[in-house]
Amino acid sequence: MSKILVVEDEPMVAEVVERYLRRDGHDVTIVFDGQSAVEQFARERADLVILDLMLPRLDGSAVCRKIRATSDVPIIMLTARGDERDRLQGLELGADDYVTKPFSPREVAARVRAVLRRTTPVEGRERMLEFDRIQIDGARRSVTIEGRPVALTVREFDILYHLASNPSHVFSRDHIVASLWGDDFVGDASTVTVHVRRLREKIEADPARPRHVRTVWGVGYCFEP
Amino acid sequence: MSKILVVEDEPMVAEVVERYLRRDGHDVTIVFDGQSAVEQFARERADLVILDLMLPRLDGSAVCRKIRATSDVPIIMLTARGDERDRLQGLELGADDYVTKPFSPREVAARVRAVLRRTTPVEGRERMLEFDRIQIDGARRSVTIEGRPVALTVREFDILYHLASNPSHVFSRDHIVASLWGDDFVGDASTVTVHVRRLREKIEADPARPRHVRTVWGVGYCFEP
DNA sequence: CGCTTTCTTACGGAAGGCTTACGAGATTGG
DNA sequence: CCAATCTCGTAAGCCTTCCGTAAGAAAGCG
Numbered sequence A, B: 001m002s003k004i005l006v007v008e009d010e011p012m013v014a015e016v017v018e019r020y021l022r023r024d025g026h027d028v029t030i031v032f033d034g035q036s037a038v039e040q041f042a043r044e045r046a047d048l049v050i051l052d053l054m055l056p057r058l059d060g061s062a063v064c065r066k067i068r069a070t071s072d073v074p075i076i077m078l079t080a081r082g083d084e085r086d087r088l089q090g091l092e093l094g095a096d097d098y099v100t101k102p103f104s105p106r107e108v109a110a111r112v113r114a115v116l117r118r119t120t121p122v123e124g125r126e127r128m129l130e131f132d133r134i135q136i137d138g139a140r141r142s143v144t145i146e147g148r149p150v151a152l153t154v155r156e157f158d159i160l161y162h163l164a165s166n167p168s169h170v171f172s173r174d175h176i177v178a179s180l181w182g183d184d185f186v187g188d189a190s191t192v193t194v195h196v197r198r199l200r201e202k203i204e205a206d207p208a209r210p211r212h213v214r215t216v217w218g219v220g221y222c223f224e225p
Numbered sequence C: 001c002g003c004t005t006t007c008t009t010a011c012g013g014a015a016g017g018c019t020t021a022c023g024a025g026a027t028t029g030g
Numbered sequence D: 001c002c003a004a005t006c007t008c009g010t011a012a013g014c015c016t017t018c019c020g021t022a023a024g025a026a027a028g029c030g
Helices: A011-023 A034-043 A060-070 A084-093 A105-119 A154-164 A173-181 A190-203 B011-023 B034-043 B060-070 B084-093 B105-119 B154-164 B173-181 B190-203
Strands: A003-007 A027-031 A048-052 A075-079 A097-100 A128-130 A134-137 A142-145 A148-150 A170-172 A213-216 A220-223 B003-007 B027-031 B048-052 B075-079 B097-100 B128-130 B134-137 B142-145 B148-150 B213-216 B220-223
Touching (some): A003 A011, A011 A105, A027 A034, A034 A048, A034 A060, A048 A105, A060 A075, A097 A105, A134 A154, A154 A173, A154 A190, A154 A220, A170 A173, A173 A190, A173 A220, B003 B034, B011 B027, B011 B105, B027 B034, B134 B154, B154 B220, B173 B190
Parallel strands (some): A003 A027, A075 A097, B003 B027, B003 B048, B075 B097
Antiparallel strands (some): A134 A142, A142 A148, A170 A220, B128 B134, B134 B142, B142 B148, B213 B220
């Protein structure tokens, strides 16, 4: 369903949380310290971040600030029990919710559901992605290339948006299918190929030699500004 | 948009809530105890009150009673977590909604939007939207196209106003239904289609090729000036 | 040069949107 | 207080658009 980044230095805790989130159909990535969290988030945007406040290398509040600098992604904080200061700090930093330790994994899963329900229907794909030649407006679902508007279908737009939200990052066909169609999609991943073809037809000057939506042979596709 | 009185003795919490409400365009006043709340409300009526139950000098329930004695202003209660008695007491006292601590500021902002939508069906949306060809008067609920007045029904106007208040932004049918009919509307979202049809019949030069109320295939509708 | 991966094309089906018509409820005017 | 009118929501049929699949061609890799 959604991509979730879990930042938690205690492996046991992380593992339990992961299991519960996967059971809800989410795509979970785990990192064990703050520095890795920031790097991972830069590499691949998550739909939601679960963030322990006490972390090695770079603590939770710093991570939160760094993430908030570039994204409105929902953040759920894990804080020590009843530490009022932690709580206030978390809220101030822009966390969307927080859970006090010790917590039950079920509670975390429930909060995740609640936060996602609150944040995904309205927000979500509404960021504006701007590059030299291409502008992609998530709210309008419109794309312009060198000022000229281009009409894309739903799938085409979703694929482009997904690729462009992480420029130069390579996404496999399977990953794209899972992200846009959902894990329960029965069909073939080759359908992505066709959509990419049609997408190139619309946005590339020379579709046979694509400049923006590149093929990485044996791996997948990536967007280059 | 609306004037909101926040009654919360914890300055940090109050500040965070304030920031989120201001972001939604509201005019926020903060007081830190119950006595001041009553005085402030008497001095200047608010459109909505956010009221902590635990307060110095005069507790939340007393404040609620005093306010209710003179006004039907919507009140959102902040109560301790899971304290069922607080909740019941709050509802009994005439609160319109309540949020349990610890809460996320986004949730509070969402509740505020929901309550305002519920309680101020006509007010609040009194902005004048002016474009080259179309003028939409939220206060008078009138529309003119190239100087000519056009008579719209309630639904038609609401849809047009909602779309036009965010030009070029795409709204899904479900979103429109939720915003105008309320979250608890049971009916079909396709009813929006019909209203849009009738709306176009009135405001578009060529309803078959709409210029202002555009269809974004697979997504929803958007207004273009 | 053979094998795998990707490209390209065409087509049938499915989904989404449009249009129309109708009955129930609300509103207005006599 | 009743009748005429208006508005709203639903349903059904039609039409357009888009999507997924399959199959052969081309391209990249070892």
